[in-house]
Amino acid sequence: MDENCAPGRINVSETVAGNVKTLFELDPRGAIDTKRGRRLEMFFLNRLKPEYFARYGGPHAKRKICRRIHRLLSGFPG
Numbered sequence: 001m002d003e004n005c006a007p008g009r010i011n012v013s014e015t016v017a018g019n020v021k022t023l024f025e026l027d028p029r030g031a032i033d034t035k036r037g038r039r040l041e042m043f044f045l046n047r048l049k050p051e052y053f054a055r056y057g058g059p060h061a062k063r064k065i066c067r068r069i070h071r072l073l074s075g076f077p078g
Helices: 014-020 061-074
Strands: 010-013 024-033 039-048
Touching (some): 014 024, 014 039
Antiparallel strands (some): 024 039
């Protein structure tokens, strides 16, 4: 998949996008064909959502994102 990524962009699969969509802004980039002949929908990961910036999310923004990441890594829904 590396050969299909645009320079300076983070390219993630549909599976990863589904797991991080509550944390990051994503743009669909279309499907790609893998070396193994599979077709995968891909997304560009753009940036952290504004509510997780202290400037926009208030004083608890850091705690909020840490809690979301912990749930994500623990396998619990956000």
